[in-house]
Amino acid sequence: MIEVQCQCHGRLNELLPPSRRHRPFTHRLKQVMSLQQLLIPLRVPHPEVDLALINGDSVPLSRNIRNGDRIHLYPDTGDLDDPSLVLLRARPLQRPRFILDVHLGRLARRLRLLGLDTWYRNHMDDRPIIRLARLQGRTILTRDRGLLQQPEVTHGYYMRATSPDRQLHEFLARFEPWPWLNPFSRCSRCNGLIERLPESEVRRRVPPRLYLEFRDFFRCSCCDQIYWQGSHYERLRRYIDRLGV
Template sequence: MRFIADRTLGKLAKELRMLGYDTVYYRGEGAYPLIKMAREEGRVILTRNSKLLPKRPEDRIHRIMEDKPSLQLKELIQRKVISLNEKTLFSRCLLCNILLNEIPRHEAEGKVPDFIFYQQKNFFRCPQCLKIYWQGSHLENMQKKIDELWPSIKSQAPSIK
C-alpha cells in the first residue's frame, strides 16, 4: 500500500517510511492537488483534516484522529490499514522515500564519521540524495517502538510476514 500524508502528518510519514511503506509527505496547501496526486499515483491519503472527504468512491482517505505520531501509528495498525513486514523495515530513505541500496563497506569510508565506519559492518545509500544509513540509534529507537507495537500487530493483523 502506498500513502500520501498531508502537511499535518510529517512525523507519521517518516515512521511509515521506517516501516518500509512508500509514503509521500505532501507539504502543499489545498485539497485538490493532494487528491489529484493520490489518484494519479494510486495512494491512500492520510490526513487529520475532518473536512477532507472523498470526492469519488475510488478516493481512499483515512482521517487520523490521534495527535501523537506513536499513537497515530497504532491507530493505523488497529484499523488494519498497515501491518508489519519485517523484510521491508528500514528499507527506504527517510528524506526521499526511495528504496535504499546496500553498498560495499569501503564506499562509506570518509563519508561517515570514522567511529561509525569502524563500528558498523553494513551501510546503505539512497540512490537519489546519496545519504548513507547504518544501524544506529535511530534504528534502535524505531525497533523499540516496533517491539512495543508488535503484540497489537500480531493479535490484529494476520498477514504479518
C-alpha cells in the same frame, strides 16, 4: 424544509458530536440534495462510508434525499454477501500506498520506518494531493475532513488521533498492513528505497570514526542519505518491537 432521520454505525460514530452517536438523530435541509452532499454537513467523509440504506433500500451516493427519509450509514458491509447491495466505497487498492497531508508529517516518518510507501511534503495543497493520489493509486490520510469530502477523492481516511504514536496504532488497526511491512527499507526523509552502500564508496563517504566502529552502511537510492546501525537504529528497533512488527 426537508427533515430526515439519520443514524451512523460502527466507527462512523467517532466522526459525530457525542449527542448524535449510536442513536438516530434528526437533520433538516433547506433544499433537495444528494446523499453525498448530505454527508458534508454531517461531517462524514464519503470515502469512509461503504453502505447506505434509505428506508431499508441500499442506495448510491447520487440518490436525492426526500422528506421523511430514514438513513443508515455503515463503514463496512461485514460478512454480508448480497448482490443487491450498492457498495459505495471504491474497490481496495492492490497495494497499500499512502499520501499524507501537511498535518501528518510525524506519522509519515513512522510509516516509512515500517517500510510503507508514504508520500509526504510539508507544502502540498489539497488539489495536488488529490491528483497524485488518483494518478498513483494512493490512499489519502488526513486530519482535514474537507479534503476527504472533495468529490474526486476515492480512497481516504480521517485520522481521529492527534498524537503521532496514537495515530500509528490507529492506522495499524484500521488498515492491517502486516504483509506489506518491511522495517528500515525506506528512507524516513524522502520515502526512497534503502540499498547497501557499495564497499568501494564506504571509505570515501563515511567518516573514519564510523568506518572503524561499524561494518554495514546503507544509502537512500533517491536522496543519497547515508544510514548505519548505530544507537539511533537500536532505539528505533526497540520501538518497532513494541509495536509487535
